[in-house]
Amino acid sequence: MTSAATAEEHPAADRSQSPAPTAYSYRVKAIRLFAPHEPLRAVDVPAPVPADDEIVVRVRAAGICHSDAHYRAGFNQLRLPLTLGHEVAGVVARKGGRVDGLTEGDRVALHYLRFCGSCRRCVEHGEQFCETGGMLGNNIDGGYAEEVVVPAASAVRIPASVPFEHAAVMMCSTATAYHALRLTAPVANKTIAILGFGGLGISALMLARALGAAQVLAVDIVDEKLAFARSMGATPVRSDENLTQALLDATGGRGADVALDLAGRADVSARAVRALVPGGTLVLVALSTAPLPVNPYRDLLARERRIIGCSDHTRAELEELMELAETKAIDMSAAISETVPFDADAINGVLDKLDRGTTTLRSVIAFE
Ligand SMILES: [Zn+2]
Ligand SMILES: [Zn+2]
Missing domain, CATH: 3.90.180.10 (Medium-chain alcohol dehydrogenases, catalytic domain)
Incomplete structure (x- = not known):
């Protein structure tokens, strides 16, 4: 050789x-x-x-x-x-x-x-x-x-x-939004509330729709963001002190299966928890150190709701x-x-x- x-x-x-x-x-x-x-x-x-x-x-x-x-x-x-x-x-x-x-x-x-x-x-x-x-x-x-x-x-x-x-x-943000949704899988036929409609929220909306969500609610206070969310197929919901009722109204009284906290606003997240279905989940995605004002009995235990964290992907x-x-189930040009x-x-x-x-x-x- x-x-x-x-x-x-x-x-x-x-x-x-x-x-x-x-x-x-x-x-x-x-x-x-x-x-x-x-x-x-x-x-x-x-x-x-x-x-x-x-x-x-x-x-x-x-x-x-x-x-x-x-x-x-x-x-x-x-x-x-x-x-x-x-x-x-x-x-x-x-x-x-x-x-x-x-x-x-x-x-x-x-x-x-x-x-x-x-x-x-x-x-x-x-x-x-x-x-x-x-x-x-x-x-x-x-x-x-x-x-x-x-x-x-x-x-x-x-x-x-x-x-x-x-x-x-x-x-980064798209992957984190995807991981957050995966933590609550399956997404198909669920109602997903997105708390804060920025860049992360746009990814979450596209992904929730791609994964077959029945309805996606976009919660924000900025008119332009709510209008943009509507144009992308979400149900816009204005965030104020009546957010719990607004989320229930937007879902025919049923509530959301999942809420994704993408804004880190503790008061908004607490109101969203109260609009979750029994067994529903709040996923904490935004970095926040503010205490979450929830009532353990009324808001969580009695409805078997859960609050979970989401880290990276x-x-x-x-x-x-x-x-x-x-x-083309998701198109990042919009983001x-x-x-x-x-x-x-x-x-x-x-x-x-x-x-x-x-x-x-x-x-x-x-x-x-
Ligand atoms: Zn990044
Ligand atoms: Zn290792």
Whole structure:
């Protein structure tokens, strides 16, 4: 047997004779947070090198999330400097030696949670509770960069018909809305009340309809949002002190099976609980630390209602979302308001708007 034949039959063995590089000679542009309260800055960083089980993705789209504005404003204790960006889609540029099933050029979106898949929490409770987990753009350098390195297990294939920008924004709020609905599955034939009709609410509405909800109620105080909700097929319900009765009236006296708290307003959530059917569920999705003013006997026990939390989402759910997008059951064009270039000033400008609360839809960085 010649040595050439050996190499052909055992490509892995052959590759091991030329070890993977530990560094490349070129650098890539990243837009990073160096200090809280300061604008993000563009810098050149070493091109990432994939470990055996990792891929390097050339970023094509990255969503700008309200969380990123919170990070820049110093609400979270982050180890800095950090490249933000946890809503990321792109193409596989390089891969480690033990990565199977992905090839250079594949279009992928990235699950922002890094998880081990083998610890007790991963196995018994779900990957979003991993004991050694991390999050892209939070404690791992994220996708405001020309290239990002992630475990191959983070990659979710993007169907050919789904644009990078849509896939990117689906990695965060849409996925969380989907997880919240999955926690109350099956959704088919149920009445779903969405408390707060912003970007997350639009995703929740599209998904609830795609999953066969009988009726979707959109609760808000802003006329434009209520009108928009109606145009998308929801029943608009104005939020005030009579919300419980308004929800009952909007459902012919029956009440809602599920209420999704996407606004974090404790008073609104408490009123919605009282409009749930017996056995109905309030899902807490928005981050809030305000006490929830419910009466345990009257509001919960006597009707067997429940209140549950919702944290992040799973990789499997992201794959299901991609299928829903491919079949046009959901269309993210309605949730994206603008694309901006990969430029520090442009990104800081969007974060400023998020700080001021003047934008509800999503902005996405589109890379050249
Ligand atoms: Zn996000
Ligand atoms: Zn784990």
